Amino acid sequence: MSYIYMKSLEKKAEKYDKGIKILTLGRLPKIKQYVVDNYLKKDETLLDIGMGTGTFAILCAKKGLNVVGIDFSEKMLDIAIKKIEIEDLKDVIEIIKMPVIELDEKFTDNSFDKVTAILIFSELYFKEQEFCLTQIYRILKENGEFILIDEFKPKRFWKKVLYVIIRIPLTLMTFIKAHITTKSLKNIEKRLENHSFIIKEEKLYLLDSLKIIRSKKIITK
Amino acid sequence: MSLKSKLKLFGAYFFRWFGFSIEPDLRIIGNPNRDSPVLLTCNFNLTVNRVLKEIKDLDCYLLIAPSNGINVWCGACGEDFKTDSVISIIKTSGINELVSHRTLILPQLGAPGLEPIEIKKKTGWSAKFGPVYAKDIPAYVQNNFEKIDISQNEVRFPISKRLEMANLYLFSLFILFTTIYWITSIFLPFLDFFLYLDSILILILVINGSLLILPSFKTKTGKVKVWIYEVVVLILIISFNLFLFYNIVFLIWNIILSILITLVMSEDFHGLTPIYKSELGEKTWKKGKNKMKFLFGEYKLQPYGTINIEREKCIGCKMCIEVCPRNVYCFKARENKADLKYSEKCINCNACVKQCLAHCLTII
Numbered sequence: 001m002s003y004i005y006m007k008s009l010e011k012k013a014e015k016y017d018k019g020i021k022i023l024t025l026g027r028l029p030k031i032k033q034y035v036v037d038n039y040l041k042k043d044e045t046l047l048d049i050g051m052g053t054g055t056f057a058i059l060c061a062k063k064g065l066n067v068v069g070i071d072f073s074e075k076m077l078d079i080a081i082k083k084i085e086i087e088d089l090k091d092v093i094e095i096i097k098m099p100v101i102e103l104d105e106k107f108t109d110n111s112f113d114k115v116t117a118i119l120i121f122s123e124l125y126f127k128e129q130e131f132c133l134t135q136i137y138r139i140l141k142e143n144g145e146f147i148l149i150d151e152f153k154p155k156r157f158w159k160k161v162l163y164v165i166i167r168i169p170l171t172l173m174t175f176i177k178a179h180i181t182t183k184s185l186k187n188i189e190k191r192l193e194n195h196s197f198i199i200k201e202e203k204l205y206l207l208d209s210l211k212i213i214r215s216k217k218i219i220t221k
Numbered sequence: 222m223s224l225k226s227k228l229k230l231f232g233a234y235f236f237r238w239f240g241f242s243i244e245p246d247l248r249i250i251g252n253p254n255r256d257s258p259v260l261l262t263c264n265f266n267l268t269v270n271r272v273l274k275e276i277k278d279l280d281c282y283l284l285i286a287p288s289n290g291i292n293v294w295c296g297a298c299g300e301d302f303k304t305d306s307v308i309s310i311i312k313t314s315g316i317n318e319l320v321s322h323r324t325l326i327l328p329q330l331g332a333p334g335l336e337p338i339e340i341k342k343k344t345g346w347s348a349k350f351g352p353v354y355a356k357d358i359p360a361y362v363q364n365n366f367e368k369i370d371i372s373q374n375e376v377r378f379p380i381s382k383r384l385e386m387a388n389l390y391l392f393s394l395f396i397l398f399t400t401i402y403w404i405t406s407i408f409l410p411f412l413d414f415f416l417y418l419d420s421i422l423i424l425i426l427v428i429n430g431s432l433l434i435l436p437s438f439k440t441k442t443g444k445v446k447v448w449i450y451e452v453v454v455l456i457l458i459i460s461f462n463l464f465l466f467y468n469i470v471f472l473i474w475n476i477i478l479s480i481l482i483t484l485v486m487s488e489d490f491h492g493l494t495p496i497y498k499s500e501l502g503e504k505t506w507k508k509g510k511n512k513m514k515f516l517f518g519e520y521k522l523q524p525y526g527t528i529n530i531e532r533e534k535c536i537g538c539k540m541c542i543e544v545c546p547r548n549v550y551c552f553k554a555r556e557n558k559a560d561l562k563y564s565e566k567c568i569n570c571n572a573c574v575k576q577c578l579a580h581c582l583t584i585i
């Protein structure tokens with residue numbers, strides 16, 4: 001069962017090093033800002049799944065939200081903690097080091113107004129994504145919103161072709177650097193609906209390969 | 222199996238260092254019932270494929286845990302195949318509803334990275350380390366989840382595996398050489414096809430040969446082994462030129478090429494194998510670094526050194542015997558304690574250190 005041949009495997013580089021920035025061609029900061037400006041309100045509670053180095057959490061906190069950020073990477077959280085200290089936002093951002101798979105143990109039902117997941121879903125496998133959707137639904141208050149930002153395969157043919165052409169060298173680069181491929185999310189709209197979310201808004205970026213999906217928790221009788 | 226997964230399997234065979242994943246999931250093997258065994262492996266497609274082949278006649282469940290497409294051993298040592306991978310697949314696969322027992326069989330080589338105590342605490346499952354090789358699983362299951370004998374604990378490196386390993390190296394270099402040849406021959410027409418063929422032959426001779434003879438030399442370091450072999454290769458090259466076919470360009474090129482490959486191989490020859498400890502790793506560790514750079518990659522290191530046991534602390538739990546892939550330990554029933562028997566065989570995999578319930582093992 002063991003194949004020591006892969007002993008020479010390079011160790012997983014952390015998310016940001018691994019070229020997420022290249023993959024999104026630098027558009028991410030603007031997209032994050034858009035979300036903060038348009039979807040979030042002061043004094044709301046927000047859970048940021050996969051907070052990474054905390055850029056988004058800081059934006060939210062500056063707007064006046066109470067943020068809980070989770071991530072499992074010690075390295076990333078170290079950076080996040082430093083950044084938050086510099087911005088002096090320690091009181092409004094709570095950081096928890098945990099894997100998404102422990103979402104079921106940590107938070108009580110109906111406790112957040114908003115949940116965000118930025119470029120984290122495409123790193124999970126199918127069943128883990130389903131698990132997260134169930135948990136996010138549970139954690140959100142009624143009419144709370146789940147905002148998903150992630151990579152998708154474009155639907156239009158010419159965009160798909162362009163996407164593939166651009167994606168190949170980028171994927172290759174990240175793959176060689178980090179031995180990890182981000183898989184695009186398939187049918188996520190349908191799956192959100194299956195988990196009793198209704199989609200309020202979708203916005204596409206970068207040849208439709210990056211999407212913001214804003215969805216709302218509804219209570220089904 | 223779809224064409225895509227077949228191609229992926231092919232890719233994984235030749236380009237193993239990249240890691241090829243398949244979707245983590247629960248596989249149902251045969252017609253299992255509520256008491257059937259639950260096995261677990263990583264999500265490297267080649268591993269899963271081989272495990273499936275070996276257990277096809279059993280009635281059981283196989284959990285494929287996420288490990289970033291990396292094999293059990295490397296994954297466990299490099300934090301890709303870890304306790305959270307196991308917890309994750311237990312929680313998401315729905316296995317809790319399918320069986321009434323809570324016993325999970327883990328691959329033994331996962332021991333450097335998996336913590337049964339943590340798994341128990343978070344999921345209620347009692348995890349046990351099964352055999353090293355998937356081929357031993359049916360016998361292990363039949364024997365009531367006990368290993369038949371200690372040979373099921375041991376990692377081996379037989380000739381077939383050594384050649385497989387050699388061919389892997391060869392394959393990457395073959396592609397590199399072929400590309401270089403086709404490109405340069407456009408500009409340098411004097412590079413004829415024979416020179417290219419000859420280079421490939423030298424590659425085969427050095428790489429396959431040195432792995433073939435690996436166990437025949439009993440020298441202490443891998444470096445010496447490769448260089449002794451290189452001398453043999455040089456004698457072969459020179460006598461070939463003296464007695465059969467003389468060409469000064471070929472002679473010089475062959476000598477340079479074989480020395481170059483030997484240089485690379487000698488850097489960490491033992492580190493290529495699962496039965497010796499990595500020399501480069503040990504050297505780097507002793508310099509106080511916990512990361513090692515080699516060729517294109519950077520690798521996380523675990524402690525290197527000599528294995529030590531504080532026998533007065535030992536509680537006789539036998540975990541060390543259970544997980545050691547080199548059968549370094551023996552059990553002394555009279556004292557109810559484990560002891561080191563062949564500490565020179567230790568490859569510093571750190572499995573025992575991690576699993577020892579009394580924390581009485583150290584590598585220094």
Ligand code: SF4
Binds near residue numbers: 549569
């Ligand atoms: S004794 Fe050495 S080879 Fe055996 S488990 Fe411990 S570290 Fe690994």
Ligand code: SF4
Binds near residue numbers: 530558
């Ligand atoms: S694992 Fe530790 S406590 Fe258990 S038998 Fe081995 S040395 Fe003793």
